[in-house]
Amino acid sequence: MNATVEKTAVRNADATRQKILDVAFEEILLKGYQGLRVDGVLKKTALTKGAFYHHFGSKKELGHAVIEEVLRPWIYERWITPLQNIDHSIDGLIELLKEARDEMTACELHTGCPLNNLTQEMSPLDESFRTRIVAIWDEWHQALAEVLERGQRLEQVKSSLKPENVARFLIATMEGIIGQCKCYMSDAAFYDAGECLQDYLESLRVEKA
Numbered sequence: 001m002n003a004t005v006e007k008t009a010v011r012n013a014d015a016t017r018q019k020i021l022d023v024a025f026e027e028i029l030l031k032g033y034q035g036l037r038v039d040g041v042l043k044k045t046a047l048t049k050g051a052f053y054h055h056f057g058s059k060k061e062l063g064h065a066v067i068e069e070v071l072r073p074w075i076y077e078r079w080i081t082p083l084q085n086i087d088h089s090i091d092g093l094i095e096l097l098k099e100a101r102d103e104m105t106a107c108e109l110h111t112g113c114p115l116n117n118l119t120q121e122m123s124p125l126d127e128s129f130r131t132r133i134v135a136i137w138d139e140w141h142q143a144l145a146e147v148l149e150r151g152q153r154l155e156q157v158k159s160s161l162k163p164e165n166v167a168r169f170l171i172a173t174m175e176g177i178i179g180q181c182k183c184y185m186s187d188a189a190f191y192d193a194g195e196c197l198q199d200y201l202e203s204l205r206v207e208k209a
Helices: 003-031 038-045 049-055 059-084 089-103 106-111 114-122 127-153 163-184 188-203
Strands: none
Touching: 003 038, 003 049, 003 059, 003 114, 038 049, 038 059, 059 089, 059 114, 059 127, 089 127, 089 163, 089 188, 114 127, 114 163, 127 163, 163 188
16 A cells, blocks of 8 residues: 555544544534434444444443543633633633623534533543543633633732632633523523623722722
8 A cells, every 4th residue: 555545544534533523522412422322423424333443442432532532622622722812811701701602502502511511411420431521621720720820920810819719610600601501592691690700700800000
């Protein structure tokens, strides 16, 4: 097999793997991991069982891969990477929340946050899932705490607050708001509670003399 053929084969294999992961992610989002069926993934991807088991040895292995290769990048794109680009802690966090609210699609209102969904479903049931999920929460929490710590150093954020505690509170609040949106199937909860969350963020700001 020459180099060109090998590269093409690798690209095709990678594309097949990614197709399986994307469909599995969608299925988990709609039905939960426990509602995920390999046969359903094969039907939607038009792949054979042989193609599936070439990439994943089991449904659990697929679930782990979805967390690491789809869910983690999704959380980074939506929440963590934007945090790393914030210049002013308070202004940047408020703007990030507004963007998240405005970008929330009808589908996301129906399905909720995939990270929180899997947390609620699988953390009590399977330690291998729990450890992978908690690692993502920790990465998000640390990124947010660093924004607040940087704000304190730049005298943008009150020195009296505890960044680690506030970061955990903010994430829990945002996820709670998104959970309400899922239940109500309306973004009204996001707007109403979001106003209160913005007021809280304003209260963390260092007042100008």
